[in-house]
Amino acid sequence: MSTPTPASILLIYTGGTIGMIQNPETGALTNFNFDRLLQHVPEIKHFNLDIFAYAFEPPIDSSDMNPDSWSELVSIIYSNYERYDGFVILHGTDTMAFTASALSFMLEGLMKPVILTGSQLPIGALRTDGKENLLTAIEIAAAKNPDGTPIVPEVCVFFHEKLMRGNRTTKISAENFDAFESNNYPILAHSGIEINYNKHFIKPYDPNSVLVPHYAMDSNIIIFSLFPGIGPNIVTKILQNTEIKGIIFRTFGSGNAPQSPWLTEALTEATRAGKVIVNITQCSTGSVKMHLYETGCQLLDAGIISGNDSTVEAALTKLMYLLGRGLTPDAIRSEMKRSIAGEITL
Ligand code: ASP
Numbered sequence: 001m002s003t004p005t006p007a008s009i010l011l012i013y014t015g016g017t018i019g020m021i022q023n024p025e026t027g028a029l030t031n032f033n034f035d036r037l038l039q040h041v042p043e044i045k046h047f048n049l050d051i052f053a054y055a056f057e058p059p060i061d062s063s064d065m066n067p068d069s070w071s072e073l074v075s076i077i078y079s080n081y082e083r084y085d086g087f088v089i090l091h092g093t094d095t096m097a098f099t100a101s102a103l104s105f106m107l108e109g110l111m112k113p114v115i116l117t118g119s120q121l122p123i124g125a126l127r128t129d130g131k132e133n134l135l136t137a138i139e140i141a142a143a144k145n146p147d148g149t150p151i152v153p154e155v156c157v158f159f160h161e162k163l164m165r166g167n168r169t170t171k172i173s174a175e176n177f178d179a180f181e182s183n184n185y186p187i188l189a190h191s192g193i194e195i196n197y198n199k200h201f202i203k204p205y206d207p208n209s210v211l212v213p214h215y216a217m218d219s220n221i222i223i224f225s226l227f228p229g230i231g232p233n234i235v236t237k238i239l240q241n242t243e244i245k246g247i248i249f250r251t252f253g254s255g256n257a258p259q260s261p262w263l264t265e266a267l268t269e270a271t272r273a274g275k276v277i278v279n280i281t282q283c284s285t286g287s288v289k290m291h292l293y294e295t296g297c298q299l300l301d302a303g304i305i306s307g308n309d310s311t312v313e314a315a316l317t318k319l320m321y322l323l324g325r326g327l328t329p330d331a332i333r334s335e336m337k338r339s340i341a342g343e344i345t346l
Pocket of ligand 1: 015016017018060061062063091092093094095118119120
């Protein structure tokens with residue numbers, strides 16, 4: 001009987017706290033190189049896996065991530081797609097949810113695991129959470145069903161015992177090890193003594209799916225958040241800005257806004273001018289339902305579309321992706337209402 005070939009994993013290191021070290025002079029955390037990071041995890045050699053590494057040069061704090069870095073990740077994954085069974089991306093936690101969301105749209109037809117992880121403490125620190133996160137992320141990226149298909153053929157974030165659909169995640173803590181939440185979708189797996197997969201909620205494997213990479217993201221978008229007392233002077237000017245093509249409009253509760261005529265007029269004018277305005281609640285759980293209150297109905301009349309139960313990260317990157325594809329405002333509005341990569345519950 002022949003021994004099965006070990007799964008092969010590509011580990012992509014972008015930067016973030018996991019690979020940082022304290023500068024003895026300033027006390028600030030700065031990046032150190034990937035080989036030194038791996039020296040802190042000798043356990044990696046005990047996996048019966050072929051693990052290869054690719055490092056961003058130089059590694060970056062995730063505050064410096066941008067659409068070009070996402071394109072670079074898409075290009076690395078696309079050009080190595082046939083060679084590897086799964087991908088693990090080491091990433092700073094601050095913008096990990098944005099990157100995970102962006103990749104879920106940019107990697108159309110993905111049928112292999114792409115698992116993002118990082119840590120709250122550097123991997124060299126005594127109480128680091130980085131080792132556990134990294135080792136489990138690798139195990140998940142290599143996990144297969146008895147028929148050889150990947151268990152998790154989608155973009156995910158693994159952090160502190162939880163595997164989550166990437167475009168459902170949000171960073172919720174700047175200090176707890178349990179730093180990410182998937183507020184509107186069940187977790188895909190929990191890791192304790194064993195990794196228990198919640199298979200019902202994981203994207204089903206489709207053998208006929210073909211990976212189509214998308215590289216263009218249009219970031220002519222703003223996130224506009226309401227607050228009680230908001231006035232017309234600045235807002236009207238921003239809504240009239242011709243450079244802006246899309247607006248993530250953060251509203252109250254189930255998608256409500258003040259009934260001030262100036263606001264309704266400015267929003268109506270903006271949608272008529274071709275801007276796509278997406279209503280996302282300021283609440284961290286639940287969904288936009290604009291028909292529930294009069295304060296929401298006026299937004300429907302103004303041509304604003306519901307972002308449903310999407311995270312801000314997913315709505316923003318989805319809009320960037322759709323604008324990047326050069327679709328018309330109406331086509332973008334209808335795509336925003338559809339679930340492209342499991343980012344909204346319909
Ligand atoms: N500032 C860091 C980053 O996002 C924080 C972290 O990795 O936890 O790159």
